[in-house]
Amino acid sequence: MLSQTYTVIHPSGFHARPSKLFVQAATEFPCNVKLIKGTKKVNGKSSLGLLTLGLANGDEVTLEVDGEREEEALQALGAMLTKIYEE
């Protein structure tokens, strides 16, 4: 299992478009993908899960990947968490 913490910088928070793209990308990986904010841990392959995490601009979030191709997933998905998206 690998994990790393990132800070969200998308101005309107990690919702609609960013979360859609994240879930799409996460679903491509065979490993488990979890996102953790504070005491809440959700399935990174679920847009509802991400939504309930309520990631706002400036929030810290920990990405946890476990299983096949976890290193690759950490790289790709981690970069998506700290990015500004076109809206």
Add this chain to the structure above:
Amino acid sequence: MANTITGVAASPGIALAKVFRFTNTPYIPQKQTIADAEAEAGRFRQAIEKSKGEIEEIRVKTEQRLGAQKAEIFEAHLFLLEDPDLVDSVLDKIADEQSSAEYALYEVTTAVVEMLLELDNEMVRERAADVKDVSGRLMSHLIGKPYASLSGISEETIILAEDLTPSDTAQLDLNYVRGFVTEVGSRTSHSAIMARSLEIPAIVGAGAASAAVADGVMVIMDATEGKVIVDPSEEVLAEYREKKKQYDERRVQLKRLAEQPSVTADGEHLELAANIGSIEDLGKVLENGADGVGLFRTEFLYMGRSSFPTEEEQFQIYKHVLEKLNGKRVVIRTLDIGGDKELPYLELPKESNPFLGLRALRLCLKREDLFRTQLRALLRASIFGKLNIMFPMIAVLSELREAKRILEEERAKLEQEGVQVSSAIEVGMMIEIPAAAIGADFFAKEVDFFSIGTNDLIQYTMAADRMNESVAYLYQPYHPSILRLVNMVIKAAERAGIWAGMCGEMAGDQTAIPLLLGMGLNEFSMSAGSILPARELIGHLSKQEWASLSEQALAMSTQEEVQQFVKQRRPI
């Protein structure tokens, strides 16, 4: 009997029409166990497939009507229909608890909606509407009733509803729907955003009072003020018909201006730029046809969080702004913190007079680490557009020189590291301390531009706290003493061959603009909403004429005289 209901003006405009009451009460199923879990799961899957088909249809229509961006919300809805947290949870409940599909769906989505509504984040709370919209549609297929829709309206109406879902709003028939009023919601609700892109008036959060208005009653919506007049008299109706006509004409006129250059009647080109506080303001900047960003306050990057933003985070944000402005000038002000703007994690000692204390550049020169991080991020972003860097709160030359020295050091370091930095960055200073205004001639030799920050310049010149009501009368932007200072700065810039701008409230003020133009100000930076009226005004002004008129104003001795004078001479 006429009465008035107030709410939040979510999309401006005026409408007059009869009420169409729209109700979409969610169906609440009874707890029920079923015998054949397999069949029940099949029923649920079928409902999903049917819903997908419908949403896809709405998505395609919305894309044709409003573009791919606005249609994206329905892609998100389709996504929800494949979400493991939704679909698998319902299927699990059906299998494990022998629950009916209706009840399982109800339980799962209610829990999700509740969780979302508890979050301390308006954006996310609003997304509960998406979950409700999708689950409402699924439910309608499970119980075999059509999902209530607004598509059947066939006469001019104003819709009154508790709330409108994204799919409701996307399907509004603009041939008949003149506007809508909802009991709940805020400016960031989907329905509000949608209304603004459809350009129809909308009032949200009107509360329970709007629930009492019956179907078919005549109402006037004044969504410029967030006001609904129920059952108005003929007289009031006539008044608002006229208001609506004027408003609509004005809107068309201003829209046309958004695509035009900022030119005076005698052919002088100016820059009318926008002040922004975060990158969320960029939409308005572009919408209003700004010639650039004249002030990007970077404080927001540092506020509402528990640690300093990293260089990489800042870089991403500056890059984003520069790219969005697509080659137009972007003036980014370095951190202006301290004073009344506190950062808990900075742990600054309390000061008895924070406005005269360790703030802005003064603080940055003390905390070089913070300053260098910001400068590196700016320098790295500089190749993505037309970056101007501005230092705030400079009183003496040594501060400016020190700031520039640090900037050059960081530039050299980056270049050594092989990082590309633009060679065309302009470096300027804000003029907000009277000492800097009076010494503008010697400062002008060492910067590429000035930007006059009138809010602070006035308060420091008048020695009057803007927030203190007892001395509020001293906040006099048109006072000849202020105008003379402003004039000194502009003239010093002119002599040194650099440009002079202004980024305080005054730059967008219709009384100040003619005088500032006459004095020779090159760039006016204001809130985005003031740009089009300002562009309209300068189109009627002759710079040459106002050059001599402003000289007359400078010779006056009270603010009232100046105001009176401009009012008489201004053409519109």
